[in-house]
Amino acid sequence: MRHRKSGRRLGRTSSHREAMVRNMVTSLFEHERIVTTTPKAKEVRRVVDKMITLAKRGDLHARRQALSFIRSRDVVAKLFDEIQEQFSDRNGGYTRIIQTGPRRGDCAPMAILELVSYSEDLGDEIDN
Numbered sequence: 001m002r003h004r005k006s007g008r009r010l011g012r013t014s015s016h017r018e019a020m021v022r023n024m025v026t027s028l029f030e031h032e033r034i035v036t037t038t039p040k041a042k043e044v045r046r047v048v049d050k051m052i053t054l055a056k057r058g059d060l061h062a063r064r065q066a067l068s069f070i071r072s073r074d075v076v077a078k079l080f081d082e083i084q085e086q087f088s089d090r091n092g093g094y095t096r097i098i099q100t101g102p103r104r105g106d107c108a109p110m111a112i113l114e115l116v117s118y119s120e121d122l123g124d125e126i127d128n
Contacts, residue, residue, distance in 0.1 A: 033114035
């Protein structure tokens with residue numbers, strides 16, 4: 001029995017799961033929107049909220065803590081410069097999960113995980 005053990009295992013070893021979550025958090029901060037399965041989105045959301053809270057602190061120790069998890073200097077710089085400013089007056093709830101229905105191949109529940117401040121520029125897509 002796994003009483004009082006938090007977090008989802010997602011059918012992976014701990015090292016694979018940690019690497020997957022790191023990659024997904026990095027991609028979310030880089031693109032501000034990712035498409036994944038619902039359980040993965042719920043698990044990644046926990047880490048994303050912690051990283052944004054670190055960015056809101058803004059000191060050197062918080063930046064080093066974020067770098068120890070994200071490992072991409074460009075993404076951490078974007079997190080501490082741009083994303084932190086968008087959420088400076090917000091006390092949580094930085095992400096949004098939108099259910100999109102089952103995946104065609106294996107019927108896994110899919111979702112879009114995006115930052116609340118994400119807005120799609122429709123004018124750019126119409127021109128292209």
